[in-house]
Amino acid sequence: GEDVEQSLFLSVREGDSSVINCTYTDSSSTYLYWYKQEPGAGLQLLTYIFSNMDMKQDQRLTVLLNKKDKHLSLRIADTQTGDSAIYFCAESWSGGYQKVTFGTGTKLQVIP
Amino acid sequence: DGGITQSPKYLFRKEGQNVTLSCEQNLNHDAMYWYRQDPGQGLRLIYYSQIVNDFQKGDIAEGYSVSREKKESFPLTVTSAQKNPTAFYLCASNAEYSNQPQHFGDGTRLSIL
Numbered sequence: 001g002e003d004v005e006q007s008l009f010l011s012v013r014e015g016d017s018s019v020i021n022c023t024y025t026d027s028s029s030t031y032l033y034w035y036k037q038e039p040g041a042g043l044q045l046l047t048y049i050f051s052n053m054d055m056k057q058d059q060r061l062t063v064l065l066n067k068k069d070k071h072l073s074l075r076i077a078d079t080q081t082g083d084s085a086i087y088f089c090a091e092s093w094s095g096g097y098q099k100v101t102f103g104t105g106t107k108l109q110v111i112p
Numbered sequence: 113d114g115g116i117t118q119s120p121k122y123l124f125r126k127e128g129q130n131v132t133l134s135c136e137q138n139l140n141h142d143a144m145y146w147y148r149q150d151p152g153q154g155l156r157l158i159y160y161s162q163i164v165n166d167f168q169k170g171d172i173a174e175g176y177s178v179s180r181e182k183k184e185s186f187p188l189t190v191t192s193a194q195k196n197p198t199a200f201y202l203c204a205s206n207a208e209y210s211n212q213p214q215h216f217g218d219g220t221r222l223s224i225l
Contacts, residue, residue, distance in 0.1 A: 031213070040219070042116075042217050042218045043216040045215065045216075048213055101154075102155040104154045
């Protein structure tokens, strides 16, 4: 079945870059997403990439997609304390409805 | 501002009681979804609806029920048959039933008294 895996925890110093990694199993994925969840809140869409793209950049965020290895990463430049949250990777494909599989989330801790 | 509103933010259920979680969206989205989130786990799909008066079971529908009488509203009922209801419940919607990103509400935390 479909599976999306992420490491559980990442700690970085303020001002450094953060790289959050994700691997997925379904080669028929259409879109891959990154969501951010702050404590007690819902998921906020950060960015997404179509499966035929290799890279997408949006201000401090860079998404890299390696389709051969089914590996997705999110790089946050100049990480700030406000970036501390849980980050979810997700993949979707069309099968009559938008089926989305979420990873378990990576908790990013930014040390001042 | 358009968005998804979930209420209440916190909800407590007694043994044998059914409770209903509200989800309203003003984004004019066709599709709506309910997810359950447990600590340290990803989101699991409970139910989804692509159109008014139609809905489908997700991966963990047992012990839950939904209705979709209006495009804007997709309430979730946690029935007494759901033996482990304590979790964070998230409602989402998207513009079409394929490819458009899902947007989420702020969630309802359900606990057992």
